[in-house]
Amino acid sequence: MSKAYPQYSARDGEVQTLEARINSCFERSVNGRALPVDSKEMKAIVAYMDWLSIDVPKDVFGRGTPKFEGPNRKADVKRGELVYDEFCLSCHGKNGDGYQSKSAGSAGSHVVPALWGPHSYNNGAGTNRLLTTAAFIHSNMPLGARWDHPVITIDDAYDVAGYLSSKPRP
Numbered sequence: 001m002s003k004a005y006p007q008y009s010a011r012d013g014e015v016q017t018l019e020a021r022i023n024s025c026f027e028r029s030v031n032g033r034a035l036p037v038d039s040k041e042m043k044a045i046v047a048y049m050d051w052l053s054i055d056v057p058k059d060v061f062g063r064g065t066p067k068f069e070g071p072n073r074k075a076d077v078k079r080g081e082l083v084y085d086e087f088c089l090s091c092h093g094k095n096g097d098g099y100q101s102k103s104a105g106s107a108g109s110h111v112v113p114a115l116w117g118p119h120s121y122n123n124g125a126g127t128n129r130l131l132t133t134a135a136f137i138h139s140n141m142p143l144g145a146r147w148d149h150p151v152i153t154i155d156d157a158y159d160v161a162g163y164l165s166s167k168p169r170p
Helices: 018-029 040-052 077-087 130-140 154-165
Strands: 007-009 014-016 099-101 109-112
Touching (some): 007 018, 130 154
């Protein structure tokens, strides 16, 4: 939500603009390069986020993920793989590479993101944190689930997150 910026970033220890947050995602999470703040690409991303934020209050409830407390144990990677196969495989694939659209004259774009492998988020991404990933899975997955009506249990989300964390990524 663009209305939430500028916003304090605990990771960076300073107030961050939306453009700085976007560049942080490019650099930290997907091994990309920062965009010049005045580039047409950055302006387009900010315009899109502004459009998404129309009529959304700055402090809307449900933004982000609800508080999540995982079980008091290590994640069970083997069990996580079974849960992944049941709930995640149909969209993200057996190899965790997601689904890429191939259009004529294009390299394609990810319709469903890769969860591991060379095209996934990297080890520096917030998504690489076990509890962050488990909270997101519990609140948003599988497709169609909502934060206030989760489909996957806390234990299952925790174990899937452990399974994903065990996979190679940039």
